Amino acid sequence: MSIELNHTIVHARDNRASAEFFAELLGLEITAEWGPFVAVTLSNGVTLDFATVPAADITPQHYAFLVPEEVFDAAYAKIVQRGIAHQAGPHGEGPGEINHNDGGRGVYFSDPAGHFMELLTVPYGGWPDGAPGN
Structure with missing residues (x-):
């Protein structure tokens, strides 16, 4: 089995706003929502799972x-x-x-x-x- 990146969590001030910004900019769609995550799937199957966290916690x-x-x-x-x-x-x-x-x-x-x-x-x-x- 090959090793592939499956997903990564992207910290955001507002998970939906960040996911929409990214998806709209690149002509993608929000593909899933569960728990604290709003996901955007890239063409290679990797998902960016946007999660709202306090602004002070965003590096x-x-x-x-x-x-x-x-x-x-x-x-x-x-x-x-x-x-x-x-x-x-x-x-x-x-x-x-x-x-x-x-x-x-x-x-x-x-x-x-x-x-x-x-x-x-x-x-x-x-x-x-x-x-x-x-």
Whole structure:
């Protein structure tokens, strides 16, 4: 049996608001709710289970998502349209810009709970054999 990430819990000030922000930005859907969790399932089956916790208990984490070009285009348009602060680099480099690392595009921004989000179209180091899926 191979080892895969199945789910992770994402602390939020408001689990529904954070799940809706994430799902709407990336064209996904809320797929389940149980107990304190509101889940969004990614295309590889991993779920992000958003849980409301006191704001003082939220330690900002970094979540990076490899997305297709068309998803990046749509998400970035929403980021700009909504006036969400964003930058090309992880430490605030290139405010209001995207990067073109490894021949792709990437952007950094924060979600409603203050987590550091990253969208990228090409994995770090580029695609093995030069193209997606090869």
